[in-house]
Amino acid sequence: MHFNASKIKKMALPFQSAVAKLHMIARRGELTGKYPDFDSAMAAIPKWAVAGYNNEETVEVGLEKMCKVIDWDYPVMFWLEREFLSRGDEWTNLLDAGGHIGTKYRAFSRLMNLSKVRWEVYELPPMVKAGAEMAERDGIQEKLSFCSDVAKTRKADILLCSGLLQYLDEPFPKFVSRLPARPDVIILNKVALRDGKTIYSLQRGGPAYLPYQIRERGAFLRELDTLGYDVVDAWQIQYLTHAIASHPEEGCSESWGFMLRKR
Template sequence: MKALLHFDSGGIKRAARPFRSALSKLHLVARRAELTGAYPDRQSAVRAAPGWALTDYDHEAVVPVALDKMSRVIDWDYPILFWLERELRARNGAPLRLLDAGGHVGTKFRAFRDLLDLSRVQWQVYELPAMVKAGREMAVSEGLEAQLSFCDCLEEIEEADILLCSGLLQYLDMPFPDFVKSLPARPRVILLNKVALREGPSVYTLQRGGPTYLPYHIRNKARFLDDLEALGYQVVDSWRIQYLAHQVASHPELGWSESRGYMLQDRNVARVS
């Protein structure tokens, strides 16, 4: 009995790390949301994905993955709700235009509308074609098409007061500053959530989710903040999402990533009080 009480399970786990790391490098560790591989760029990560896997969200089979969960308010949504409510209140009932980049089928609109009055918000989702097709069909079936719109190309994006990117940046296929500069007008406010960051150099890895192995970008934190500064935005607020810290299973020497959210204000626009 004493032997059982003093059984060192941690020792076995430590001894198994090299074996687990080797399996992960071969993408044999298939637990959902597991990160495997470390690559210098997105293209290298895509080439390293298993041949049978999907490497982006532009597929009908991916639309229902975690759809129910994303359509609910989760802990890390509350800072976004707080700042969005402040923006709505500051406008005193005036219309507000919001661009939800990477907004799936409008999941955040559905999650937030029970807690916020979104009746005066024109909510546009920028997404991949498969998501846009499904999102439009759902909006029509629910009678939301007058308020909730979708587009899948940069040229169709409308001017917006607020840019919302909730979980987009890890999967964005272009530098974030370039994306902001491509918009028809500078958003006055940018709300970012679930941004994967680390203290070391930026790295791409692969994230397993449903039928996909998605390229997943973990940015260097200091460089990311410098990019925001160069864009002309100031960080008004920032928060850490400890539940979404990740370790790359195949490369534990990289350490843990950090997941953060940001409220950014255009430096040329007076701050909302």
């Protein structure tokens, strides 16, 4: 018997979309819902779910994987190492914004010399508390510090944002403006972009629903230019894409990384 599977899948899309809009299915990685801004996405989180990252329940979500070097980390490590080497014996202040419990420090320190790097993580209070406790337990508290107030972080030579921008609750230029000083270098990774208008959705992460921003590509590049940074390098993470289950007509996002230098 011959049948057209693609036609059947196409016919089932409206039903799948309707079910996804109800947030009835527990899922990881998939996105549901389409909202105009962060606050609207937060308001749409089901009452029975944990709302956002600012909760102790989200600390352990994906922790083991994040503490390992993944293939999309290598462009970041390449540019970090070049920056460290260019400074010779001088110390480098690095601010890891959205760095969880110091997962990138833990992953990268196995393959890179971080002996002359002051690595500071800016995070939400539950992550800061857990990260500081883990660092003290593992005896690395002198190398890895934490702060939950971005204005009180030390002046950074390098700002690293790996996986932060999708979950940031304010425009990126505003975030940078709250730093004690503009860093010389900004390295971004896993930035979700699309050709259409910026939209927000909800992502399932363990017990939590997280507002997830997919930025308009052109508008985001203009933001970087307005900030006064040149794009030295950019890379696409080919297989790291997301489609909104409830709105398949919006297509898939693309995931990009950027090496930026202050003009």
